[in-house]
Amino acid sequence: MSDPSRWTTPAGIAAKVRRGWDDGSLLRAFVSGDPCPVIEVPLRGPVAADLGEHFDRARAWADGIRAASQGGRAYEVVSGRIGGRLAGATELPARAVVETYDRAWRLLGAATEAAAFRSLVEAAHTEPRAREWALRAPIAAIALADEWLTVLAALRWLDARRDSGLYLRQVTAPGVDTKFIERHRGVLAAMLGVPARGFTAALGYATKPSTVRMRFAPGVLAMPSGLSEAVLRTDELRRLRVRPRRALIVENEITYLSVPVPDDGVVLWGKGYDADEPASLDWLAGIDVDYWGDLDTHGFGILHRVRAWLPHARSVLMDRETLLAHEDRWGEEPSPTAAALTTLDAAETALYTDLVTDRYGVRVRLEQERIDWDWALSHLVTGD
Known part of the structure; x- marks a missing residue:
């Protein structure tokens, strides 16, 4: 006897047809005017031995298969004969056949969606990239x-x-605004043949300008008297005549605001992984530069990025002595990195490795703002 739990169900028939829907092959053939591919589903059902002890169950199964065909509108039922000389021959469903789109859509309950797909492909007849995307x-x-x-x-x-060079905010297409473009960025990028990441710049539209926030000693930057801080566009700041003799890049904003500005120098806010912006300023290349970030794996990751621009940059307050002196202020890093950081020096690499391998505890971090202020001031270079 067979196992009734393994008999094919109407849902099993639909699942076989749905594969062609899910992979798009049925819909592509439909809108291209191709004949519907014939889908035959062999039915696993009762065998001759079931007709004695499980006759009612076998009949109920057959009735269910036929009823789900909706009178042949969802699929055609092809019967076969089982049994023989001793038990008598009985006709039972043997195959379900779907050979028209109407049957496929009815079986899947997808007639409305199929019609919608045909309409949208037709609507894109003058936009081949949109049509090709829809077919894919x-x-x-x-x-x-x-x-x-x-x-x-x-x-x-x-x-x-x-x-x-326009901003997307200047869009004038009917019904389109920047939020709509952003929501459908992946689709539009695929149609336009550009990456979704960096979509705006790849199309030659203006992007939000990057900025650098900095505090400066008198005379370092040509600014009106009495000003000590500015937020400037990075591209414009590169063109200004800035003549510091030293610079400090600081990760945390409040610490950036609190540290003394070095004599004839500048303090730049790094903003975490945005430290590329201040570090990319070419007038920093020929002066002393210190970087002060969190004492954790990502702090060293940001230092690594700064060094990509400024190989001579020196880390401050990111050493083993500072870490161990503040054990009572340690926290836990939420999601440490273990990336290879090739620009770290030997001492930095050793401490980074200790943090990655949890030598001092699980995910140990010492945030910049938790370092004792007197300790910090004693290690910062603020004058000649």
Whole structure:
């Protein structure tokens, strides 16, 4: 006898057909005008030995398969005969056959979605990139059916103004705004052939300018008398005549505001991994530069990035002595890194390794703002 739990169910038939829906092959064939691929599903059901002891169950199974065919509108049931001379021959469903799109859509309950896909492909007949994208990703395209015309409008506007230097805020396409573009950035990027990351710049649109916040000693920067701090666009700051003799890049904002400005020098706010911005200023290349960050794995990761721009940069207050002197102020780093940091010197590498391997405890970190202030001041270079 067979195991009734292994008999094919109507859901099993639908699942076989759904594979062609999920991979897009059925929808692509449908809108391309190709004949519907014939899908045959062999049915596992009762065997002759079941007809005696489990006859009612076998009949119920057969009735269920036939009922789910919706009178042949969802699939055709092809019967076969089981049994023989002793038990008598009995006809039972042997195969379910789907050979038309109407049957496939009815079986899957997807007639509305299939019609929507056809409509959106037709709507994109003048936008081959949108049409090609929809054919590659039919299910994703159907999810956009209600917004499809707006997606096409955004596509046309973005493509027509490539390399314009406009901000996306200046979009004038009907129904399109910056939030819409951002929400559909991945789709639009795929259609336009650019990466989703860096999408705006890749299309030649203006991006939010990066800035550097800095405090400076008198005479270092040509500013009106009485000013000691400025936030400047990075590209413009590169063009200014800035003549410090030393610089300190600080990770934490309050610490940045608190440290003394070095004589004839500047203090720059690094903002964590945004430290690339101040570190990229070419006028820092020929002067003494200190970097002070958190004493944890990511602090060393940021130091590594700073050194990519400023190989001569010196770390301060990121040493073993400082760490061990503040054990009562240690915290736990939420998500440490273990990346290879090739720009660290021998002492920094040794301490970084100790942090990665939990030598002193699990995920040990000493945040910059938890270091004793007198200790910090005694280790910072603030004058000649």
